Every structure is written in structure tokens, then in C-alpha cells.
Amino acid sequence: MGLHVFGHDPSGDTALSERALIEAVDVLIFCAPIRQTPAVISHYVAQAAGIEREQLWLDITSIKAVPVAVMLTSQAEVVGLHPMSAAPKAATLRGRSMVVCEARLDKWRPWLEDFLAATEADCVRADAEQHDRIMALVQGMVHATHMAQGAVLRELAPAVGDLDGIRPFSSVGYELDVAVTRRILASNPAIYQDIQFENPHVAPMLERLAAHLDTLRDLVRQGDDEARDRMRETLLEQSRAYVGEQAIAEGSYAFERLGYLLADLHEPRYISVFLPVDRPGSLRALLSVFEQRGINLDSIHSSRSADGDLLFRIGVSRDGDTLALRSAMSAIEAEGIGRVVDAPG
Ligand SMILES: NC(=O)C1=CN([C@@H]2O[C@H](COP(=O)(O)OP(=O)(O)OC[C@H]3O[C@@H](n4cnc5c(N)ncnc54)[C@H](O)[C@@H]3O)[C@@H](O)[C@H]2O)C=CC1
Numbered sequence: 478m479g480l481h482v483f484g485h486d487p488s489g490d491t492a493l494s495e496r497a498l499i500e501a502v503d504v505l506i507f508c509a510p511i512r513q514t515p516a517v518i519s520h521y522v523a524q525a526a527g528i529e530r531e532q533l534w535l536d537i538t539s540i541k542a543v544p545v546a547v548m549l550t551s552q553a554e555v556v557g558l559h560p561m562s563a564a565p566k567a568a569t570l571r572g573r574s575m576v577v578c579e580a581r582l583d584k585w586r587p588w589l590e591d592f593l594a595a596t597e598a599d600c601v602r603a604d605a606e607q608h609d610r611i612m613a614l615v616q617g618m619v620h621a622t623h624m625a626q627g628a629v630l631r632e633l634a635p636a637v638g639d640l641d642g643i644r645p646f647s648s649v650g651y652e653l654d655v656a657v658t659r660r661i662l663a664s665n666p667a668i669y670q671d672i673q674f675e676n677p678h679v680a681p682m683l684e685r686l687a688a689h690l691d692t693l694r695d696l697v698r699q700g701d702d703e704a705r706d707r708m709r710e711t712l713l714e715q716s717r718a719y720v721g722e723q724a725i726a727e728g729s730y731a732f733e734r735l736g737y738l739l740a741d742l743h744e745p746r747y748i749s750v751f752l753p754v755d756r757p758g759s760l761r762a763l764l765s766v767f768e769q770r771g772i773n774l775d776s777i778h779s780s781r782s783a784d785g786d787l788l789f790r791i792g793v794s795r796d797g798d799t800l801a802l803r804s805a806m807s808a809i810e811a812e813g814i815g816r817v818v819d820a821p822g
């Protein structure tokens with residue numbers, strides 16, 4: 478959008494004082510640790526002392542009710558945002574959800590619409606309270622169950638060969654859950670702490686989660702047919718009726734597709750190629766290299782490297798001709814089609 482972006486961060490960018498920042502901007506975005514955010518916003522309201530009247534104030538905190546309420550104590554126009562993913566390595570939020578809580582919006586509306594369009598996020602509107610209730614489920618529950626899984630694995634895996642010993646036995650569900658757990662463990666702990674502790678709707682959710690796990694444990698201990706029937710009724714049949722046949726079929730198919738994806742990604746024989754030129758026909762040129770050498774492809778996935786580069790990952794059958802593959806890799810580079818970034822084995 479051609480915007481000039483600058484800010485103030487006490488542990489980094491302090492070139493502008495808070496007051497100077499407020500004087501310089503049209504739009505102020507709060508992006509501070511969840512637990513500190515209400516106090517940070519209050520402090521800015523006091524510092525602004527009315528000069529914010531013509532401004533738009535935004536925040537991207539994972540919890541919305543309190544930050545939005547505190548922003549409303551200013552005289553600025555106010556919108557709470559919550560992008561539902563970490564900053565992707567792509568240039569925009571395309572394909573990601575973002576919650577938009579319009580709290581006080583008037584003359585900034587057209588600018589906000591342009592801004593939201595520029596993010597390319599899939600925007601969903603909600604009031605801040607509804608956002609926090611939903612986040613107790615979307616984030617609070619998912620994080621809680623996976624942090625608990627991490628703790629259970631830590632306690633019980635050593636007796637069965639540790640995590641590496643379990644891996645060859647893994648199911649699609651286990652792999653997906655392990656990926657979620659590890660993503661949480663790889664990230665900033667304060668976020669996961671604050672999402673549990675700062676959202677008032679999390680504690681009641683945890684009550685329900687714990688109640689269902691307690692009941693399941695009691696039923697399994699009871700062990701008879703009556704206990705089995707009760708488990709089936711409360712944890713399967715009632716939820717099946719609630720979710721509905723269509724959504725269950727779609728979710729089950731989504732799981733299957735992830736299973737195929739994981740299976741492809743586990744295949745040891747593949748070539749990952751970075752295509753530097755983003756133009757129609759570049760994938761066709763890449764594929765023709767394999768065609769010319771009679772190499773049969775098992776799978777093609779477009780994906781991103783850990784650094785965010787767009788890659789094509791091409792799976793080749795295990796019994797394919799190694800020399801032909803080597804020749805294909807050389808041709809990809811020599812003909813300037815792309816760069817082979819990974820080709821194990
Ligand atoms: N990390 C993520 O994936 C996502 C984070 N968010 C939200 O973004 C916000 C920031 O999260 P992260 O970047 O992960 O945290 P972070 O801890 O990496 O960064 C927070 C920054 O805020 C600074 N800060 C602390 N006090 C400040 C103050 N008084 N004024 C200005 N800056 C101050 C810190 O020095 C730090 O650089 C949080 O509200 C979080 O809920 C939202 C969606 C995704």
C-alpha cells in the first residue's frame with residue numbers, strides 16, 4: 478500500500494519516543510505480549526491525551542475483549558484484528574483467516590477495507606467477546622490438549638523406546654498431533670501461557686475437557702459392556718449427531734488427504750526444485766525434463782522451504798533409473814529451468 482511503517486519497542490526500536498510516535502502516525506497498531514497489552518494501550522491513551530482523535534488504532538493481540546475495550550478509552554477509531562497464524566514467509570496472509578472486530582469505525586472504513594484487501598487474508602467479522610469465546614475452543618482447547626499430550630509422552634514414552642522408538646509405529650493421527658505439539662514447543666512460551674491464562678472463557682472449557690477425560694478414565698476402569706456403551710454414546714454417537722453426516726464426511730476426507738500428503742512426503746526418493754521464474758509454463762518445462770528421460774513421477778507438491786521459497790517437490794518411484802535422475806537434475810540446472818535444492822539418496 479506504499480505505507481511508511483515505523484514503531485517503538487522498548488527492547489529494540491527506541492529511536493522514536495512513544496509520544497513522538499503517536500504524533501507521527503495516522504494508524505497505530507499494538508503488537509505486544511498479550512499479558513502486557515492492556516497496560517501498554519492504557520499508557521498510549523494517556524500519552525496521546527486527545528491527539529489521537531483523527532487516528533485509527535488497531536491491535537493484533539490473540540485475545541480481543543480487553544485490548545479493544547482499552548483502545549476504546551481513547552478517542553481514536555478502533556478495530557481489533559487477530560491473524561490466525563504466525564507471520565507466514567509469503568508476502569501476504571493469503572489463505573489464512575483473520576478475525577476483524579470493528580469497535581468504532583467511521584471515516585477510516587474505506588482505508589481499513591483497502592488494508593484488509595491488501596493482506597489477502599480471509600477476514601471474518603466478530604465482536605470481541607464472541608472472538609474470545611471462540612478462541613477458547615480454537616486455540617485454548619487445541620493448545621491445552623497438545624501441551625497435555627507433550628507431557629504424557631514425556632512421562633510414558635521412555636518406557637517404550639522414547640520418541641524415536643515410537644516413530645516407526647506412528648499413525649496419521651499421531652503424526653498430525655505430534656506436529657501440532659512440536660509447533661507449540663517451538664514457539665514463544667508466553668503466547669501459550671497467556672492464551673490459557675488471559676482469556677476468561679478458557680477455564681470453563683478446561684472444566685469440560687477434564688470432565689470428559691475423567692469420565693473416559695472411569696469408564697475404562699469400569700471395563701464392562703455398560704461402560705463401553707456409555708463411552709460410545711457420549712463420546713461418539715452424540716458428537717456424530719451434532720456434527721452431522723456431511724461435515725463428518727468432509728472432515729474424514731480431509732484427514733485422508735493429509736494422510737496421502739504425509740505418505741508422499743515420507744517417500745525417500747524425491748527432488749525439490751526452486752523455480753526462480755514465476756511465469757506460465759515453468760512447471761511444464763520442469764516436467765518435460767522427466768518426460769524426455771522416461772522417468773515416472775509418483776507425486777508433485779508445491780510447497781515452501783523453511784525460508785519461504787516456493788518449491789516443487791517431485792516424488793520419483795523407488796525403482797527408477799538413478800542415472801536418468803542424475804541427468805534430469807543436471808538438465809534442470811543447465812537449462813536454467815530451476816535450482817535443485819534437495820535430492821536425498
Ligand atoms: N506469534 C504469533 O504467531 C502471533 C502473535 N499474535 C499477537 O501478536 C502479539 C505479539 O506476539 P509475538 O510477536 O509473538 O510476541 P513477541 O514477544 O515475539 O514480541 C512482542 C514484542 O513486544 C515488545 N514490547 C513489550 N512491551 C512493549 C511496549 N510497552 N511497547 C512496545 N512494544 C513492547 C517486546 O519487546 C517484543 O519485541 C501478541 O499480542 C500476540 O497475541 C497474533 C497472532 C499470531
Ligand SMILES: O=C(O)C(=O)Cc1ccc(O)cc1
Nearest residue numbers: 539560561562563660664668
Ligand atoms: O505457529 C503457528 O502457526 C500459529 O498458529 C501461531 C499462532 C499463535 C497465536 C495466535 O494468536 C495465532 C497463531
